[in-house]
Amino acid sequence: MSGMNKQGRPTSFAESGAGAERTTFTGNKGLELEEPLIFERDTPGACGVDFDEPEGYQPKLGKLERKDRIGLPGLSEPEVVRHFVRLSSKNYSIDAGLYPLGSCTMKHNPRINEKMARLPGFGDVHPLQPEQTVQGAMELIDTLAHWLKTLTGLPAVAMSPKAGAHGELCGMMAIRAAIEAKGEGEQRRRVLVPESAHGTNPATAALLGYKVDTINGDGNGRVDLEALREKLGPDVAAIMLTNPNTCGLFERDIIEIAKAVHEAGAYFYCDGANFNAIVGRVRPGDLGVDAMHINLHKTFSTPHGGGGPGAGPVVFSEALAPFVPLPYVVQKDGVYDLIETEDEAKADGTTPFGRMTAFHGQMGMFVRALAYMMSHGSDGLRQVAEDSVLNANYVLASLKDVMSASYEGPCMHEALFDDRFLKGTGVETLDFAKAMIDEGYHPMTMYFPLVVHGALLIEPTETESKQGIDLFIATLRDLVAATGSNDKERFTGAPHFAPRGRLDETAAARKPILRWQPEMPAQAAD
Amino acid sequence: MSDIRFTDQHEWVRVEGDVATIGISNYAQEQLGDVVFVELPETGKTLAAGDEAAVVESVKAASEVYAPVSGEVVEVNGALEDEPGGVNEDAMGNGWFVKLKLSDTSELDKLMDEAAYKEFCDGLD
Amino acid sequence: MRYLPLTDTDRQEMLGVIGAKSVDELFRDVPEAARRDGLVDLPKRQGELEVERALSKMAAKNVAAGDVPFFVGAGAYRHHVPASVDHLIQRSEFLTSYTPYQPEVTQGTLQYLFEFQTQVAMLTGMEVANASMYDGSTACGEAVLMANRVTKRKKAVLSGTLHPQYAGVVHNLAEFADFALETMPPVMPGAAEDIISRITDETSCVVVQTPGFFGELADLTPIAEAAHAKGALLVAVVPEIVSLGLVTPPGDMGADIVVGEGQSLGNGLNFGGPYVGLFATKQKYLRQMPGRLCGETLDSDGKRGFVLTLSTREQHIRREKATSNICTNSGLCCLAFTIHLSLLGEEGYTRLARINHANAVKLAEKLDAIDGVDVLNEAFFNEFTLRLQAPAKKVVDALADKGVLGGVPASRLIHGDPSVEKLLVVASTEINTDADRDAYAQALAETMKEVL
Incomplete structure (x- = not known):
């Protein structure tokens, strides 16, 4: 290894001139334990389950019996448990500390939600059981649907999308279906996306064959209404807009934007990633939104689980409601019915555009989200929005004298800074973020949104206490002060105290190693 | 070298006879950082000026390389597929991407010379 | 609210630092027409006990797979998870x-x-x-x-x-x-x-x-x-x-x-x-x-x-x-x-597969012997198809009434095709016992008699 990271500067202690560290024989450091790959723990003959070999049957596999060994390692249960417990100790988590990832809404995940999702009546029910045996499951879906529709002020919801981006796909499909139903499918081929949008927005529009047209901002973190008006025309299918937007600001002109879009015969898709800031206080239906996905793992606290699973129900306006995909739940006289076929849908008066996934959506996430909503109630959810906005503004107000705030407040649920405050220090956004790891914090979102240079986007969420936020603010102020000192290595060599130093992403991408191979020499903990 | 020309998208083109060699500028490779992957066109493909000729990727970014001039691809720098870092090491020389058989030499006149390009880059910082 | 740490005192102090009189001021970018003063029309906050009670009641309305002889598959399978x-x-x-x-x-x-x-x-x-x-x-x-x-x-x-x-x-x-x-x-x-x-x-x-x-x-x-x-x-x-x-x-x-x-x-x-x-x-x-x-x-x-x-x-x-x-x-x-796969390892995973196959083979033999029921498959793993001399949906509903979840009627997933109306897709995994198989065979035999 060259000892240089992708920024081209030394990252190891030795090469960067920091003091030599005492090492241990094992590579472990007290409670911080090294752990090889599970494949390197193979003890042939060991097994973590007890099964008897089946007897008294004649195999009926045709000629398709597997011939070769697979190569899976053998381990007893305690070895497997220890392996994964040791791996877990290398992760930061919201349960352990403030996780200020902007746009990600890392809030407390109540355990009652986990308990409810594991009730056998929810967790141990098959999606294709006869409908009379799953009335309670459909009741739960219908109840959650009611909460989502009420909170957004929109009349319909598609529950099956598996995650936010899948919800975007669903929403944009409904929009295209509605356009085609009006006979304008050939004509409307352009989708407008602000430059600050999440990457999923243009990716989704492109998947549906739309030409993505970028709308410039107004220079103050919001969409330029006049620039938008100029882009609108008879060939525009939709606008995809996040609100509150990715700069953490509420789009003040949102009602005029929706009006202009509708007057042009196009639809308004809202990316609902930031619904947390307004839940219970503002209904997207009152803003003119036609479709919006809701990330249950953000606003409604289903756990992020290291990257999934998510859930992305999509609410729809009256104009798009007839096109909701299959399947969906209806209730009549207290009996729940799953609409699974086009014929059933026709009888129900809808014309679904198709199907997003097998089965009915992320039931496990629905249970968690509903438990969360019921716990808060209408009053608690409104307080969620208020406290998340209050916390973010408190961070903004407490840091703007030392860090460069990109825009004037008030912000919504997240505060955006750029790297002007680092100018001339030799420290970059990435270094600053990595130094936060050494102080025991997960970094904020970096380099997003793309509209400001070296972005640092902080979303504290409503589940952080004032005491916790004060400590966070004090830490960031200390770090900012340190950028001006001679101790640049604190940043450029960071993290110094994490389970791993900076990783060589260039090497990983140039010669990808994506799986363990038996012939690979074991080179675990040194 | 006087026969080198640049685009405002940071491609360079150098002409010898009727063959134009194309690459990305030193400024561009510095902005990209460590190049990890290069996707090259097939030889024999005809490109118009402004068409996508190649893709160059760093860890966190991917950029299209556009043909500064029109022509048929006669050779690609296959060495970059195994050692994409060659773009960083010698962007203006061994890190070239494709060679085109020129179809219209007058297109060169629309491009910047070295001095104009330097001024252009200075204006970007 | 138990998940929200800020107290009213905190909120007042924080507003002071921000320089705002009230939280409403922080929402001033929201167009007036879209500001809602009151609460949305949904129930108010509930304690953990109440939430658990309400959701448990809903869950209890479902038949959990673990409570009955269970043979449903078609893309989702019930296995024992350690x-x-x-x-x-x-x-x-x-x-x-x-x-x-x-x-x-x-x-x-x-x-x-x-x-x-x-x-x-x-x-x-x-x-x-x-x-x-x-x-x-x-x-x-x-x-x-x-x-x-x-x-x-x-x-x-x-x-x-x-x-x-x-x-x-x-x-x-x-x-x-x-x-x-x-x-x-x-x-x-x-x-x-x-x-x-x-x-x-x-x-x-x-x-x-x-x-x-x-x-x-x-x-x-x-x-x-x-x-x-x-x-x-x-x-x-x-x-x-x-x-x-x-x-x-x-x-x-x-x-x-x-x-x-x-x-x-x-x-x-x-x-x-x-x-x-x-x-x-x-x-x-x-x-x-x-x-x-x-x-x-x-x-x-x-x-x-x-x-x-x-x-x-x-x-x-x-x-x-x-x-x-x-x-x-x-x-x-x-x-x-x-x-799960680490616990199984080579030995456990392959044996688990053999148990699944063995259970399915045994079940297929038992069901094939019932009047009006034919197993169609030549080669299969843990799932096979029955041709019944009656609409499969009707049979599955009757089995459910007898406390057996017996499979997925092909017509549930393949719509408007009369040729699949009498086909029933049945899965059996390691969870099924001899008693489950007997219960299924008995219920199916009774059902076939009733519907034929």
């Missing part, structure tokens, strides 16, 4: 961590994703696998889109063995992403499907499921050869991942992309989700793959570590040119898969 799996995935450090964008403090997630990718590649007989998709059906849709990119063609052929709802997902994509589809009619167990004659120079891929929707096993080798001869890819779909403990993996039969549903390992039925989509392919197609990938590298001290890699394929960098719009994976479900 207790340590659920214990481990509920550890805070796994459950409440984000996507591992900061690798220095998420090596736990990254390492298990690397182990997951390795396991999926091993089981399917492929070279590389990604860090999972939403589920089997959406993975199937992504596979077709990828085959279109690789071959630069726009026409896929779907076998009649494919799960009808998976086919539905692909149909939906075809309509909106503008590619052509040829869909073969349902193929009955034992019957041959002439899919090879449908492959042309314009075909991007052939999509075949193994075991098929009706449970039948088939050799994919001739289809792979025919596809490759025309420059097309073979996409193999594996709905029951336990099958690969006993059955030849698609990679050994020439598949170019293997997708599957990984729910059977580590994950419960959950009324349809969350599940875990598996996606594996050949190294040479790596850059056309959708979804997250985890790779091995070294840190600044030369220690082995893991990072998300080849991200330039993904939407957050490539935007409208990304290979897919997918952003999440099924993180925690992958973890459950990986822990």
Whole structure:
């Protein structure tokens, strides 16, 4: 290894001139334990389950019996448990500390939600059981649907999308279906996306064959209404807009934007990633939104689980409601019915555009989200929005004298800074973020949104206490002060105290190693 | 070298006879950082000026390389597929991407010379 | 509210620092017409006890699979998940961590994703696998889109063995992403499907499921050869991942992309989700793959570590040119898969597969002996199809009344096709006992007498 990271500067202690560290024989450091790959723990003959070999049957596999060994390692249960417990100790988590990832809404995940999702009546029910045996499951879906529709002020919801981006796909499909139903499918081929949008927005529009047209901002973190008006025309299918937007600001002109879009015969898709800031206080239906996905793992606290699973129900306006995909739940006289076929849908008066996934959506996430909503109630959810906005503004107000705030407040649920405050220090956004790891914090979102240079986007969420936020603010102020000192290595060599130093992403991408191979020499903990 | 020309998208083109060699500028490779992957066109493909000729990727970014001039691809720098870092090491020389058989030499006149390009880059910082 | 730490005193102090008189002032950018003063029309906050009571009541209205003799499959399977799996995935450090964008403090997630990718590649007989998709059906849709990119063609052929709802997902994509589809009619167990004659120079891929929707096993080798001869890819779909403990993996039969549903390992039925989509392919197609990938590298001290890699394929960098719009994976479900498979190991996984097969064979023999009931399959793993002398839906409802969940009527998933009306798809896994089989056979025999 060259000892240089992708920024081209030394990252190891030795090469960067920091003091030599005492090492241990094992590579472990007290409670911080090294752990090889599970494949390197193979003890042939060991097994973590007890099964008897089946007897008294004649195999009926045709000629398709597997011939070769697979190569899976053998381990007893305690070895497997220890392996994964040791791996877990290398992760930061919201349960352990403030996780200020902007746009990600890392809030407390109540355990009652986990308990409810594991009730056998929810967790141990098959999606294709006869409908009379799953009335309670459909009741739960219908109840959650009611909460989502009420909170957004929109009349319909598609529950099956598996995650936010899948919800975007669903929403944009409904929009295209509605356009085609009006006979304008050939004509409307352009989708407008602000430059600050999440990457999923243009990716989704492109998947549906739309030409993505970028709308410039107004220079103050919001969409330029006049620039938008100029882009609108008879060939525009939709606008995809996040609100509150990715700069953490509420789009003040949102009602005029929706009006202009509708007057042009196009639809308004809202990316609902930031619904947390307004839940219970503002209904997207009152803003003119036609479709919006809701990330249950953000606003409604289903756990992020290291990257999934998510859930992305999509609410729809009256104009798009007839096109909701299959399947969906209806209730009549207290009996729940799953609409699974086009014929059933026709009888129900809808014309679904198709199907997003097998089965009915992320039931496990629905249970968690509903438990969360019921716990808060209408009053608690409104307080969620208020406290998340209050916390973010408190961070903004407490840091703007030392860090460069990109825009004037008030912000919504997240505060955006750029790297002007680092100018001339030799420290970059990435270094600053990595130094936060050494102080025991997960970094904020970096380099997003793309509209400001070296972005640092902080979303504290409503589940952080004032005491916790004060400590966070004090830490960031200390770090900012340190950028001006001679101790640049604190940043450029960071993290110094994490389970791993900076990783060589260039090497990983140039010669990808994506799986363990038996012939690979074991080179675990040194 | 006087026969080198640049685009405002940071491609360079150098002409010898009727063959134009194309690459990305030193400024561009510095902005990209460590190049990890290069996707090259097939030889024999005809490109118009402004068409996508190649893709160059760093860890966190991917950029299209556009043909500064029109022509048929006669050779690609296959060495970059195994050692994409060659773009960083010698962007203006061994890190070239494709060679085109020129179809219209007058297109060169629309491009910047070295001095104009330097001024252009200075204006970007 | 128990999850909200701020007190009114805190709020007042914070507003003072901000320089705002009230929280309302912070919402001043919201247009007046959209500001809501009162509460939305929903119930107010409830304590944990009340929430638990209300939801438990709802849950109790369902028949849980574990409470009855249970034989339902068709894309989701009930297996025994060892207790340590659920214990481990509920550890805070796994459950409440984000996507591992900061690798220095998420090596736990990254390492298990690397182990997951390795396991999926091993089981399917492929070279590389990604860090999972939403589920089997959406993975199937992504596979077709990828085959279109690789071959630069726009026409896929779907076998009649494919799960009808998976086919539905692909149909939906075809309509909106503008590619052509040829869909073969349902193929009955034992019957041959002439899919090879449908492959042309314009075909991007052939999509075949193994075991098929009706449970039948088939050799994919001739289809792979025919596809490759025309420059097309073979996409193999594996709905029951336990099958690969006993059955030849698609990679050994020439598949170019293997997708599957990984729910059977580590994950419960959950009324349809969350599940875990598996996606594996050949190294040479790596850059056309959708979804997250985890790779091995070294840190600044030369220690082995893991990072998300080849991200330039993904939407957050490539935007409208990304290979897919997918952003999440099924993180925690992958973890459950990986822990369960680690507990099983080679010995446990292959034996589990044999137990599944043995139970299905024993059940098939028992049911085949009933009047008015015929088993159609020649070769199968843990799922087979019955032809009944009565509409299958009617029979399944009658069985449910007798406390047996007996399978999925084919007509539930294949609509408007009278030829499948009397077909019942039945699955049996390691959870079934002799007593379950006896209960099923008795209930089915009684039901057939009643309906005939």
